Amino acid sequence: MRIDSVKIENYRSYKDIEFNFLKKESSHDLHVIVAQNGVGKTNLLNAIEWCLYGDEPHLGNEKESLPLANIYVFDELKNCGKESLNVKVEVIISAKGESHKIRRTRKFNIDYDLEKPELVQLEENLLVWKNIDLPNPELLKDTFADDLINVFFRKDIRRYFFFDGEQLTSYFEKARDSKNDNKIKKSIMSLSQVEILENIQKRLKSTLTDYKKEAGDQVPCIKKINTNILEREKKVERLENDINEIEISNEKADKEIEKKNVFLNDQKGVSAKIDKLNELDSKLNLEQTQRDEILKELHRFIYDSTLKIAFYKASRKSLKFIDKQDAAGKLPPAIDKGILIESLNSKNCLVCGNSLTSESKLNIEKLIETYNISSAASNMLSKLKGSLEDTINLQNFRSDKGKILDKLKQNEDKIKKYEDELNTIDATLNDYPTEESKNDIEIKLRDARNYIKAQEGLIKQNLLKLGEYNSNKVNLTKEIDCLKLELKDVMEKQNILNAVYRNIKFVEKSLKIISKIINEIMTESRNKMEKSTLDYFLKLIWKEHSYESLKLDDSYSMELFHNKGYTCLGSCSAAEKALLALSYTLSLHDLTGQNSLLFIDTPLSRVSDENRNFFASVIADISKTRQIILAFTPSEYSNEVKMKFNNIPFNKIELATNNEKETIKKEVKYV
Amino acid sequence: MNDNHSKLVNSNIQEKLNDFTANNKNMRDFILEIFDQEIKGSARYKNTYKSLIEKYSEQEGVK
Numbered sequence: 001m002r003i004d005s006v007k008i009e010n011y012r013s014y015k016d017i018e019f020n021f022l023k024k025e026s027s028h029d030l031h032v033i034v035a036q037n038g039v040g041k042t043n044l045l046n047a048i049e050w051c052l053y054g055d056e057p058h059l060g061n062e063k064e065s066l067p068l069a070n071i072y073v074f075d076e077l078k079n080c081g082k083e084s085l086n087v088k089v090e091v092i093i094s095a096k097g098e099s100h101k102i103r104r105t106r107k108f109n110i111d112y113d114l115e116k117p118e119l120v121q122l123e124e125n126l127l128v129w130k131n132i133d134l135p136n137p138e139l140l141k142d143t144f145a146d147d148l149i150n151v152f153f154r155k156d157i158r159r160y161f162f163f164d165g166e167q168l169t170s171y172f173e174k175a176r177d178s179k180n181d182n183k184i185k186k187s188i189m190s191l192s193q194v195e196i197l198e199n200i201q202k203r204l205k206s207t208l209t210d211y212k213k214e215a216g217d218q219v220p221c222i223k224k225i226n227t228n229i230l231e232r233e234k235k236v237e238r239l240e241n242d243i244n245e246i247e248i249s250n251e252k253a254d255k256e257i258e259k260k261n262v263f264l265n266d267q268k269g270v271s272a273k274i275d276k277l278n279e280l281d282s283k284l285n286l287e288q289t290q291r292d293e294i295l296k297e298l299h300r301f302i303y304d305s306t307l308k309i310a311f312y313k314a315s316r317k318s319l320k321f322i323d324k325q326d327a328a329g330k331l332p333p334a335i336d337k338g339i340l341i342e343s344l345n346s347k348n349c350l351v352c353g354n355s356l357t358s359e360s361k362l363n364i365e366k367l368i369e370t371y372n373i374s375s376a377a378s379n380m381l382s383k384l385k386g387s388l389e390d391t392i393n394l395q396n397f398r399s400d401k402g403k404i405l406d407k408l409k410q411n412e413d414k415i416k417k418y419e420d421e422l423n424t425i426d427a428t429l430n431d432y433p434t435e436e437s438k439n440d441i442e443i444k445l446r447d448a449r450n451y452i453k454a455q456e457g458l459i460k461q462n463l464l465k466l467g468e469y470n471s472n473k474v475n476l477t478k479e480i481d482c483l484k485l486e487l488k489d490v491m492e493k494q495n496i497l498n499a500v501y502r503n504i505k506f507v508e509k510s511l512k513i514i515s516k517i518i519n520e521i522m523t524e525s526r527n528k529m530e531k532s533t534l535d536y537f538l539k540l541i542w543k544e545h546s547y548e549s550l551k552l553d554d555s556y557s558m559e560l561f562h563n564k565g566y567t568c569l570g571s572c573s574a575a576e577k578a579l580l581a582l583s584y585t586l587s588l589h590d591l592t593g594q595n596s597l598l599f600i601d602t603p604l605s606r607v608s609d610e611n612r613n614f615f616a617s618v619i620a621d622i623s624k625t626r627q628i629i630l631a632f633t634p635s636e637y638s639n640e641v642k643m644k645f646n647n648i649p650f651n652k653i654e655l656a657t658n659n660e661k662e663t664i665k666k667e668v669k670y671v
Numbered sequence: 672m673n674d675n676h677s678k679l680v681n682s683n684i685q686e687k688l689n690d691f692t693a694n695n696k697n698m699r700d701f702i703l704e705i706f707d708q709e710i711k712g713s714a715r716y717k718n719t720y721k722s723l724i725e726k727y728s729e730q731e732g733v734k
Contacts, residue, residue: 193681196709200702207720499725506728510702517687524683 001095001152002029002597002627003048009088010070011047013040013663021629021651022670028648029597030623033631035655040663041631042164045601049162051089051104052149054124058164058601069108069119072661077110078117084109085119092132093152101129101137102149153596154191156183160585165578165602184556184588188525191592194518201514208507215491215500225487232476232483239473246462246469251557253455253462258570260448260455273425280425284418287411294408301404308391319388322381340368526552529587533558536583540618541576542611558584574606575615586622597627604636613640620648680706701727 003021008014023029035041046056050068059065067074069087077085090103107122128145129137140148153161189195209230216223343350344364356364491501534550541547548563560580562568572580582598589595603619604612619628632641649670656666680688680703692699705723 193684196706197684200705200709203717203720204724207717207724210717210721499729502728503724506701506731507724510698513688513691513698513702516691517684520687521683 001093001595003599003629004092004094004099005090006044006048006051006092007088007090008044008047010073010085011050011087011089012043012066012068012070013657014043014047015070015073015662017663017665019044019653021627023627024649028620028623028650029627030620030645030648030650031627031629032637032645032650032652033629033655034634034637034652035631035663037633039655039657041633041655042601043663044631045162045164045599047089048091048599049158051091051102052153053155053158054104054126057159058162067119068106070662074108074110074119082110084122095152098130099132100148100152101132102145103127103129154187154592157187157588157592160588161596161598163581163585163598163600163603165600165605185554187592188556189522192521192525194521197514197518201511201518204507204511204514208504208511211500211504211507215504218500219490222487222490225483225490229480229483229487232480236473236476236480239469239476243466243469243473246466250459250462250466251553253459255570257452257455258567260452262570263444263448277422277425280418280422284415284422287415287418291408291411291415294404294411298404298408301400305394305397305401308394308397311391312394315388315391319385319392322385322388337368340364344368525591526554526556529556529591532587532590533580533583536586537580540579540583542614543576573608573611575608575611578603578607578615579618582618582622589626595626597629598622599629599631601631602633602636603630604632604638604641609638609640612636612638613644616641616644620644623648623650695731697727697731 002023005021006019008017008019010016021031033041033044042058046058049058050056069085074085085108086105087108088103088105090101092099092101094100104124104126106124108119109122111118111120126141126145128140128148130140130148131137149155186195189198212226213223216226339350343356344361347356347361348354349356349360530550530552533552534547537550538547546563547560547568548565549561551559551561553559558569558580559567560569560572569577569580585598604615607615619630622628652667652669653665654667655663658664684706688699688702692702701723704727705720708719708723
């Protein structure tokens with residue numbers, strides 16, 4: 001299906017204009033609109049969507065926008081004293097050889113009673129003429145009109161027909177906003193008639209409950225078992241909801257982590273430098289602590305050496321005196337008193353082993369007596385001698401001092417080196433080509449890291465809960481199975497082989513079959529869309545070997561995998577994301593059979609120059625199979641793009657403003 | 672149902688239904704009929720469901 005023409009009256013920047021999107025037979029269906037920013041490209045997109053759906057999704061903040069009605073027309077009418085103003089957008093669409101006209105109007109009254117005349121919004125009307133080529137086209141209103149539009153441009157997946165190029169980079173984040181907002185899945189279910197099967201399922205379940213109640217009324221114990229089953233089924237349902245919530249929460253946390261990681265990767269240069277700064281800081285701290293230790297050691301050394309030097313002479317003299325007395329044998333002998341006493345007690349010499357004679361005994365007794373008298377002085381002198389020898393030992397003074405000073409120098413060299421490195425990195429960070437200071441970057445990096453940690457913590461907690469909930473669910477499901485067996489047993493025992501029992505069995509059987517059909521169709525659809533999106537993407541992308549696979553989860557949220565196995569959607573460039581969005585869209589069109597047009601506003605706004613020609617050639621190729629309307633700014637419609645479009649026939653409409661009051665067609669040509 | 676086929680059900684569902692009810696024509700007819708009634712908007716009342724269930728379960732009997 002395609003849009004043949006759009007006629008706009010008094011809508012925002014438009015006063016009275018008609019766009020004809022003509023297509024020659026067997027040709028490309030490509031239409032290029034070129035206009036400066038603010039001239040009316042997005043207004044055209046909004047006008048079409050307003051006509052089809054009654055709202056303007058690309059408006060930004062509606063409250064802060066100008067009125068729907070053209071304010072200059074309002075001025076003109078006011079000056080002429082007119083009482084009302086009509087805004088009208090008319091879109092003619094065609095599909096399978098039939099054309100339909102869709103017209104939305106909104107009437108405004110001009111209230112002159114106010115201090116300053118104002119527009120007062122009145123009713124809005126939507127009319128659809130079906131098959132306008134027939135002599136008497138059928139006129140549809142209200143929900144019938146909406147229904148016809150929905151056949152051609154399903155409202156719930158409209159953002160896969162009408163693109164805003166500015167938002168392509170965040171395209172996939174919206175795939176699963178919440179479990180109730182899964183528009184893609186809902187659309188696929190609706191288009192594949194699975195929605196009808198689900199309705200049947202719900203109604204059969206409700207009827208089944210009625211039959212069970214009926215059976216329970218006949219036999220009280222059946223009622224009790226049924227109540228138990230129902231209670232557990234409700235608990236399982238609650239658990240499933242909780243599990244779903246947790247899974248969504250974890251998916252969100254995963255995406256947040258991915259985003260922050262992308263941010264950290266983007267800051268790689270800064271991040272590495274800050275890591276180095278931190279490393280140098282800790283090394284510097286260590287060296288500074290060591291310097292304190294070395295200085296203490298040096299102080300101790302100086303103190304000890306000073307003492308030695310001060311007492312050198314006296315010590316040397318004392319030592320000489322002791323040595324002299326020792327040489328003269330005036331110092332007590334070095335005898336082990338214990339051996340003497342023991343030898344005396346055992347009457348045997350412990351040194352030679354011979355028995356002690358009376359004479360030997362007397363000698364030992366004398367020796368012990370002598371030793372008793374001199375031992376104190378002897379001990380004192382030997383200790384003093386050791387200390388004095390140590391005190392006068394100044395031979396190693398220089399080398400010991402040199403060792404400590406070397407250690408200190410090495411330490412100070414390291415400190416200087418680290419400080420120099422720190423200063424260099426500091427200077428680089430200060431010159432870093434962002435407006436943010438190093439501190440800001442540091443704070444952002446730290447925040448990003450902390451955020452990732454928090455999200456990881458959340459995922460961990462969620463996984464614990466998930467484990468608990470899944471285990472509870474398994475237990476409850478087992479209990480339900482047991483109760484169902486018990487129920488069957490009781491029913492058979494009670495011989496309730498009556499109509500109610502037969503109906504229960506029949507409905508249960510049908511429910512199983514319907515459930516299998518739903519699961520198979522949904523799984524197949526997802527698999528088909530995964531394959532088809534990847535096929536399109538690999539055809540469109542210039543990096544043929546970088547991407548390996550693509551996964552869609554139950555909610556049709558996408559994950560793209562690099563050939564090294566990593567998920568990589570967050571790291572894709574804007575151009576890659578744009579092509580991925582396009583692949584996803586084309587695949588969705590195929591799957592849902594909605595082979596519709598694509599209207600892309602500012603398609604190349606996020607695509608760098610070198611990728612524009614590639615994107616343009618892809619678009620040109622797609623325009624062979626469907627209508628493509630591109631609204632470019634002049635800078636987007638670059639030479640690269642023109643070159644690619646040069647070889648194919650297309651419509652070019654250039655827009656301008658008439659004294660900044662009205663959007664007009666400056667040039668229209670079929671190139 | 673004629674030839675176990677509904678004009679309103681899409682071919683994918685029809686194919687799966689044929690697979691899962693290969694040995695149970697009665698069940699296949701029941702699901703197709705209820706499907707048709709849903710699309711036509713006439714099966715949105717419990718009594719329509721109940722009368723269809725009773726009709727087809729009686730034909731099938733308890734297996």
